[in-house]
Amino acid sequence: GIQVEQSPPDLILQEGANSTLRCNFSDSVNNLQWFHQNPWGQLINLFYIPSGTKQNGRLSATTVATERYSLLYISSSQTTDSGVYFCAVADNQGGKLIFGQGTELSVKP
Amino acid sequence: GAVVSQHPSRVICKSGTSVKIECRSLDFQATTMFWYRQFPKQSLMLMATSNEGSKATYEQGVEKDKFLINHASLTLSTLTVTSAHPEDSSFYICSASYFGGEQFFGPGTRLTVL
Numbered sequence: 724g725i726q727v728e729q730s731p732p733d734l735i736l737q738e739g740a741n742s743t744l745r746c747n748f749s750d751s752v753n754n755l756q757w758f759h760q761n762p763w764g765q766l767i768n769l770f771y772i773p774s775g776t777k778q779n780g781r782l783s784a785t786t787v788a789t790e791r792y793s794l795l796y797i798s799s800s801q802t803t804d805s806g807v808y809f810c811a812v813a814d815n816q817g818g819k820l821i822f823g824q825g826t827e828l829s830v831k832p
Numbered sequence: 833g834a835v836v837s838q839h840p841s842r843v844i845c846k847s848g849t850s851v852k853i854e855c856r857s858l859d860f861q862a863t864t865m866f867w868y869r870q871f872p873k874q875s876l877m878l879m880a881t882s883n884e885g886s887k888a889t890y891e892q893g894v895e896k897d898k899f900l901i902n903h904a905s906l907t908l909s910t911l912t913v914t915s916a917h918p919e920d921s922s923f924y925i926c927s928a929s930y931f932g933g934e935q936f937f938g939p940g941t942r943l944t945v946l
Binding site: 751754756758764765766768771809811813814818819820821822823824825 | 833852864866870874875876877881890923925927929932933934935936939940941
């Protein structure tokens with residue numbers, strides 16, 4: 724099956740800093756999603772981005788499907804950005820998502 | 833984005849009892865619902881995929897007789913953990929999609945088996 728690797732596993736930032744999270748996947752995908760898991764466990768949809776570039780406020784994402792990676796950019800980080808960021812991909816077999824191990828982000832005031 | 837609810841949000845039960853978790857898509861018709869499990873400090877692991885009106889497809893290593901899944905309508909799927917044991921304690925999360933598109937997740941159910 725598809726393998727998903729996220730880096731870095733942990734990241735500590737000072738408030739206001741920028742960061743880039745990476746997601747590598749081992750095969751072609753039909754779906755790629757980025758999520759933020761808040762402290763209560765809720766997965767918040769950030770981007771549905773099987774290819775191309777999208778922006779939403781301070782967040783943006785780029786997926787280069789031909790090179791099998793996606794990047795999540797966080798600009799001007801805030802303490803509320805803390806939590807775990809997951810990348811998940813789906814192949815063309817039924818749409819099930821395979822999750823990476825996540826990046827745990829901690830933004831310090 | 834679309835809204836998916838789960839009930840209950842937290843349940844504590846004695847070993848040997850069965851627990852039912854409901855997952856509802858509130859504002860769209862979910863042709864497919866998924867059930868995941870997450871242990872502390874780990875990622876989400878897919879347990880099963882269910883399509884409305886069909887039997888669920890379970891991932892390798894997931895006991896279908898222990899984790900009963902029903903997807904009787906386009907807005908409701910249920911997961912029943914039968915004869916629960918302490919090792920079944922986990923965070924269970926459902927998601928829903930329309931024809932394999934973007935998935936939207938419920939808030940999760942934290943199960944503790946004593």
